[in-house]
Amino acid sequence: MLVRAVTAPGLRRLCRGRRDAAAACFPPGRALLGVRGAEAAVFLQGLLTNDVTQLAAAADGAPSALYAHALNVQGRCLYDVILYRLHGSAGEEPHILLECDSNVLEPFQKHLKLYKIRRKVDISPCPDLSLWAVIPGEQAGDASSSLPKCAGQAVLLTPDPRAEVMGWRLITKKGANLSEIIPGSEVGDVQDYHRHRYKQGIPEGVKDLPPGVALPLESNLAYMNGISFTKGCYIGQELTARTHHMGVIRKRLLPVSFSAPLPKDGIPEGAEILTESGKPAGKFRAGGGDLGIALLRLAHVNEPLCIDVGGDKVKLSANTPEWWPKSAAK
Template sequence: MAGRLGLCVRYSQMFLTKIHHLQTSSRNIRPSPTCQTKLLTRTFCSNTTAEDVKAKCVRLEERSLVRVAGSDTIPFLQGLVTNDVTSLNTENRALYTMILNVQGRVLYDILMYNLQSNPDSPPSLLLECDHTAVPSLIKLLKMYKIRKKVDICSVADEYTVWALLPGTSDPPVFVSDTGLSVIDPRLPDLGNRVVLKSGTNLVFDCVEGTSEDYHTHRYQLGVGEGVNDLPTGNCTPLECNLAFLNGVSFDKGCYVGQELTARTHHTGVIRKRLMPVTLDRPASLEAGSTLTNEKGKNVGKFRHAQGVHGIALVRLAHSQEKLYCKQDSGEEVGLKAETPKWWPQDPQQA
């Protein structure tokens, strides 16, 4: 797959061997933040696997990019998104965040990438979002732009977005003239996020994956993404596990929708959350369908599924019960919700 799939830089076998010895032994442990080597910013698979499993490379057609560049880029975005944009630099290239409406509801889930070649160059960020949301995102950004020195445009034709699902040996992160590869800032188990200039000849020792592979992997982990899982204006960021996914800063200052998010975090309890669910069988379930328990009580909303693996907004008090969801035909399908291993012990608190 030297033509279309892989990564855009070749690493010698000797270099990869050196990296391999520096990898951590568990995916659940991040390398020490004091390490200065860029290639050590992700967690890695256990080396105890008997047989090597190659990483899967998946082109994410449903994700697109908007570029925000100019001298006022950082302060401009700082007042709009949930996370601390000032934490982006030439060492920390990626950030997960959301843009909320004034009521504190989710409008867009965003992955930010820093394209600066050096700290002294003008800020230039790529905002990855659902491809259907690009026109409305650009419109919203321009509405808040006012007199700030920023340039906002779609770069869907200039860059492509890829996911590298983890294998036994995970690909290194990199930054080059043709793109970048970073550990997914939401959750290391999601693998690498890769942004490449269109037309780049890709070379990496991996296998071709499908969007179904990616979504199945994501749903098994319980990570929502895009308008199917996070319907615009219909969910709160903490219900979507934003705090668990490194997507919000509670001490950065004001941003649109900050008041409700901060109040819920400091004084409230999260009674329902996005959770991975497993269906009894593959079924066609409408997004937003009601979930019920055996007593017929409304305990959540179904979001989306790939095969038997899906994601749903579930009341935590009923998450261990057998759940049901009706198809359009009226036939019920059984579901089982699972608590992700990456959640803290007390998932009620944000």
């Protein structure tokens, strides 16, 4: 199996001038599927929103990871996916890993096999591999200057393709010693990883992106480098392309924060969000503690918002993430 590390200038900017642990490694509750074979890229090209050919080419400057969604025929998200290229050159047999929510590993595999037909590809889980999210510490030293050359139990270290603020994705062999792969790193609480995601407004998994419900552009797929509008046809393309060309997106996923005190059982997923005057403003998707992510009408983002939980109004506020493009709707 190919063993390599990928670095980028952006990672240096994330870590420069900081003085605590280089990074925290989190097991994000995701699973890996391997797609291998001569037609792997062509097969995935027709199923995912992003241009898989740029990943499969393995040319100089080609990415090692891509973000994408698998949509249903109505153009709604079924699975959010990060793809990883394991083959090192165009001359090697294509070998691509697909990261998905661990709760939908089996249905995602069935979804792929449904469309496999006679394609020359092998689709199988990867129980011998582990996936880690690697987030730079708040005050780490210049960790990027000593980023490891992945070896031994490491398979791939690459920038998270969704946003620079999400750090790296690391794939290792099962049971790998992380301190040998990333010196000075530590294993963190997975809840801290999810809080980091929610603070940055990065959706992940079936709670944030309910299958058959979430729309890719409302879910900020374009902001997270997860879609190509020039690649050609794929399942669910028609509605997505029409929405893009019309240029009208009235709702988006946004990070939200709650005012204390919070209900003992937390905020129910799917709860309706209202303006102070009682107008519908959106729906809460998921969260942890006082942070979460919600689908909100952009017209109400800057208004006081609340959720009625058992007769009590819980106040919340939304914000626009700093990593969004400058042209993003406010």
